[in-house]
Amino acid sequence: MSRAIALIDGNSFYCSCERVFDPKLARVPVIVLSNNDGCAIARTAEAKALGIKMGDPWFKIRQQCQREGVRVFSSNYTLYGDMSARTNAVYRDFSPAVEIYSIDESFLDLSDVRNRDRVALARDLRSTVRAWTGIPTCVGIGPTKTLAKLADHVAKTIPDLDGVCDLTDPVAYDHWLCRISVAEVWGIGRASLAKLMGLGIDTVADLRDLDPRPVRKAMTVVGERIIYELRGLACLPLELLPAQRKGCAVTRSFSRRITERETLEQAVATHATRLGEKLRRGGLGTTHVSVFYHTSEHDRGDPMRSVSTTVTLPEATNDTLALIKAAQVGVTRTWREALGDRPWRYSKAGVVTTDLKLLDDAPRALIGQLDRERSAPLMAAMDACNARFGRGAVVPARAGLTEKRTWSTKFEMRSPRYTTRVGELPTAHA
Amino acid sequence: MKLLQIAELPAGSAGTVRIPIQGAALCAGFPSPADDFLEGALELPRWLAPNPPATFAWNISGDSMRGAGIFDRDLAVADRSLKPSNGSIVVAIVDGTMSLKRLVIEGNVARLAFDNPDLPAFAVEDLIEGEIWGVVRFSIRWHVARAGLVR
Numbered sequence: 001m002s003r004a005i006a007l008i009d010g011n012s013f014y015c016s017c018e019r020v021f022d023p024k025l026a027r028v029p030v031i032v033l034s035n036n037d038g039c040a041i042a043r044t045a046e047a048k049a050l051g052i053k054m055g056d057p058w059f060k061i062r063q064q065c066q067r068e069g070v071r072v073f074s075s076n077y078t079l080y081g082d083m084s085a086r087t088n089a090v091y092r093d094f095s096p097a098v099e100i101y102s103i104d105e106s107f108l109d110l111s112d113v114r115n116r117d118r119v120a121l122a123r124d125l126r127s128t129v130r131a132w133t134g135i136p137t138c139v140g141i142g143p144t145k146t147l148a149k150l151a152d153h154v155a156k157t158i159p160d161l162d163g164v165c166d167l168t169d170p171v172a173y174d175h176w177l178c179r180i181s182v183a184e185v186w187g188i189g190r191a192s193l194a195k196l197m198g199l200g201i202d203t204v205a206d207l208r209d210l211d212p213r214p215v216r217k218a219m220t221v222v223g224e225r226i227i228y229e230l231r232g233l234a235c236l237p238l239e240l241l242p243a244q245r246k247g248c249a250v251t252r253s254f255s256r257r258i259t260e261r262e263t264l265e266q267a268v269a270t271h272a273t274r275l276g277e278k279l280r281r282g283g284l285g286t287t288h289v290s291v292f293y294h295t296s297e298h299d300r301g302d303p304m305r306s307v308s309t310t311v312t313l314p315e316a317t318n319d320t321l322a323l324i325k326a327a328q329v330g331v332t333r334t335w336r337e338a339l340g341d342r343p344w345r346y347s348k349a350g351v352v353t354t355d356l357k358l359l360d361d362a363p364r365a366l367i368g369q370l371d372r373e374r375s376a377p378l379m380a381a382m383d384a385c386n387a388r389f390g391r392g393a394v395v396p397a398r399a400g401l402t403e404k405r406t407w408s409t410k411f412e413m414r415s416p417r418y419t420t421r422v423g424e425l426p427t428a429h430a
Numbered sequence: 431m432k433l434l435q436i437a438e439l440p441a442g443s444a445g446t447v448r449i450p451i452q453g454a455a456l457c458a459g460f461p462s463p464a465d466d467f468l469e470g471a472l473e474l475p476r477w478l479a480p481n482p483p484a485t486f487a488w489n490i491s492g493d494s495m496r497g498a499g500i501f502d503r504d505l506a507v508a509d510r511s512l513k514p515s516n517g518s519i520v521v522a523i524v525d526g527t528m529s530l531k532r533l534v535i536e537g538n539v540a541r542l543a544f545d546n547p548d549l550p551a552f553a554v555e556d557l558i559e560g561e562i563w564g565v566v567r568f569s570i571r572w573h574v575a576r577a578g579l580v581r
Contacts, residue, residue: 023526023561075463078467078469081465082469086482086484089482089483090483132484132510133483250466390469417469422472425487427488427528428488428529429527430492
């Protein structure tokens with residue numbers, strides 16, 4: 001039986017999540033903004049029709065949105081993450097092998113499904129996901145991941161296909177490949193596109209028929225792989241288990257500019273706290289914590305400063321308190337008081353690690369050993385509290401109480417966390 | 431200020447499921463932007479919520495469903511994978527509002543009805559006007575007036 005991969009993705013996923021719980025959003029333009037309400041990152045078809053583009057800055061489209069009655073939301077990642085987990089739970093009912101590729105896209109292995117049954121299965125999957133979770137989706141099927149992604153693009157853009165396109169079908173394969181622009185191929189970026197256009201390559205079929213060896217010179221092995229994938233030779237396996245993290249970063253833009261040291265220390269401690277959570281989830285530890293903070297390139301005329309420093313720990317750890325201490329050392333080492341009356345106005349800070357290893361495998365230090373035996377239960381209790389009572393229920397004092405932080409990312413137009421907080425459940429009228 | 435005992439915390443018993451099962455959402459391609467915001471979903475035992483991805487809890491406001499035993503400020507848990515049938519209590523979209531109704535099917539006619547003996551019998555609407563969002567599997571009501579602990 002031939003190999004078949006399906007790509008399923010949510011239509012305007014973030015907007016669709018909002019629509020599930022608010023019937024007033026049906027058939028009206030809806031957009032969702034990025035962190036700090038920066039720019040549009042999800043748009044319904046109605047919003048696209050108004051000319052709102054992906055990445056349009058909020059301050060530029062604000063008036064248009066008010067004028068045209070666009071419903072605007074800050075991103076509600078708690079909700080989107082929960083809805084994503086729900087859709088994937090449904091996908092797993094349909095295929096034993098599911099690769100969660102991003103928050104709204106998953107690859108499913110359909111190789112065990114007979115060719116002629118695949119489209120029917122895809123339609124069944126779509127309608128089940130729609131019924132159970134309320135999320136509309138499209139499905140693309142192909143012998144390789146690259147073709148599945150392309151099929152999904154066709155399913156999304158051609159309404160007649162009713163949300164499903166199967167490129168394992170030779171007729172559909174021949175029909176669509178010479179009708180789709182090469183720009184739609186997964187992995188073809190702006191630079192490669194310019195090169196291909198120069199070679200007179202317009203459609204996906206043109207690219208497929210290129211001799212892969214010279215392409216390797218112009219577009220590296222990635223370009224060569226794309227050509228083989230377009231020919232139906234699978235080069236990219238399904239990644240069912242995420243690779244072990246090698247590094248981890250927690251970085252945030254402030255919702256306002258920061259000039260005071262205490263605030264910066266609090267922000268860095270908050271990021272270190274989050275870093276600790278992430279490491280513990282993977283059973284990982286680190287021996288180095290890099291701290292950085294900088295002013296904004298948009299503040300022209302203001303004094304500029306960008307610093308970063310790496311603090312070494314005596315041995316690998318994921319203890320939040322040890323990470324915070326290291327982060328504070330980083331700030332102490334780099335903080336400068338302004339000389340005149342124009343302080344540096346910092347816009348962003350973060351903590352980064354690059355040398356993650358499994359904590360259990362990490363060698364212990366001879367000198368300066370950290371107290372793992374006490375820290376592990378304390379961290380586990382903190383994580384359990386935060387899992388049960390919501391994020392930020394228990395925080396290290398250095399990081400400050402969540403609601404008292406004056407610099408955290410802004411989500412001013414966020415909808416309720418409908419599915420994870422008892423206090424924010426949606427209301428039905430009786 | 432609420433005080434809770436740490437000893438009560440680990441809820442990892444096999445009898446509870448999260449709605450839906452969380453933590454598996456590690457992305458192979460892009461790191462999920464939701465990663466920093468995931469929260470433990472509301473936990474319900476598997477025998478109450480057999481299909482977690484389709485299970486959603488709703489606050490109920492109003493008294494038009496007293497006859498069904500659902501009162502103002504109760505919680506109703508809807509399962510979107512259940513097929514609505516005659517007599518189902520449903521969360522439905524009526525005039526752009528989420529409402530709790532009883533589905534009444536008589537012959538070819540489906541209607542969304544109140545269930546409160548104090549309300550007039552004509553307070554029903556044809557289903558054509560509404561859309562069923564989910565079928566209520568069970569409801570929850572709190573009987574505690576003030577949550578103090580005996581010590």
